[in-house]
Amino acid sequence: MTSQSDQDPPALSAAAPSVRCSGLRAAIVATLALGFVGMASGFIVFLSQLRGAEIQPGRTADGIVVLTGGSSRVSDAIDLLAAGYGRRLLISGVHPTNGANDISRSLPDSQRLLNCCVDLDRSAVNTRSNAAEARRWAHERGFRSLIVVTSNYHMPRAIVEMSHAMPDIELIPFAVVGDKWRDDPWWTSGATFRLLLSEYAKYIAAEARVRLAGLGVELAPDGEAPTEWVARRKPATALAN
Known part of the structure; x- marks a missing residue:
């Protein structure tokens, strides 16, 4: 049993x-x-960093760097230069076929500044190479502080990349707020929401790569798509934000 x-x-x-x-x-x-x-939660923190209005820099800097790719970035940077916020301006990410004349067509009042105080970088194709070219330019000129001009949604990633590329240089952000951002809340536009999600993913990737680099682990370029260059014979301020 x-x-x-x-x-x-x-x-x-x-x-x-x-x-x-x-x-x-x-x-x-x-x-x-x-x-x-x-x-x-991270996305909410990311959104909290984005300014909803343009705020003038609290101080001047040695130079100004603008990253092409969004509406009114170049014109706002030239306005800062004209107001004496920096001694020279670097426009980073200009299309290889463009020159100062192409930019001056859309900004006719800036011809004098373009002739005397503006440098064009045609080699940068993404935010990481923007940072590398800005570092080279700043070091060649002995600049110790830069005002960084780019769109508000792009600013967090731009500061991550540029702080990593040139930790010895003070960076002062000037976030450009596009018309679409002002006119409608971001959550009412599917295109804007997708743009923010994409930018958040790139921001996280940049943060991770920079942190790993701090631990001695260098990764290959992340394959980020090229920035929109200033289109030849089109206004520098007409690019989609």
């Missing part, structure tokens, strides 16, 4: 895989949920 204890082990052993699978599923769901909450 078999006892109850002799009959239990098979049943328990059959139930064990099911228990393990349930525990694994629960762990996966919990991990995904925590990851989603973390990404959502």
Whole structure:
């Protein structure tokens, strides 16, 4: 006659895989949920960094760097130069076929400044190379402080890249706020929401790469798409923000 204890082990052993699978599923769901909450919280923090209005820099700098790719960035940077916020201006990411004359067609009042105090960088194709060219330009001229001009949604990543490229230079952000940002809340526009999500992903990637570099782990370029160059014979301020 078999006892109850002799009959239990098979049943328990059959139930064990099911228990393990349930525990694994629960762990996966919990991990995904925590990851989603973390990404959502990070996105909120990212959005909190974006200025909704343009604020003049609190001080002057040795130079001004503007990263092409968004509406009114170049014109705002030239306005800062004209107001005496910097001694020279670097326009980084200009299309290789463009010259100062192409920019002056859309900004006729800036001809004098373009002739005397503006340098064009035609080699940068993304934010990382923008930072490298700005570093080279600043070091060649002995500049110790720069005003960085780019769109508000692009500013967090630009500062990450430029701070990493030139930690010895003080960076003063000037965030350009496009008309679309002013006219409608970002959450009412699907295109703007997608732009912000894409920029947030690039910002996270840049932060991760820079932190790894600080630990001595250098990664290859992240494959970021080229910035929109100033189109030949088109206004420098007409690019989509």
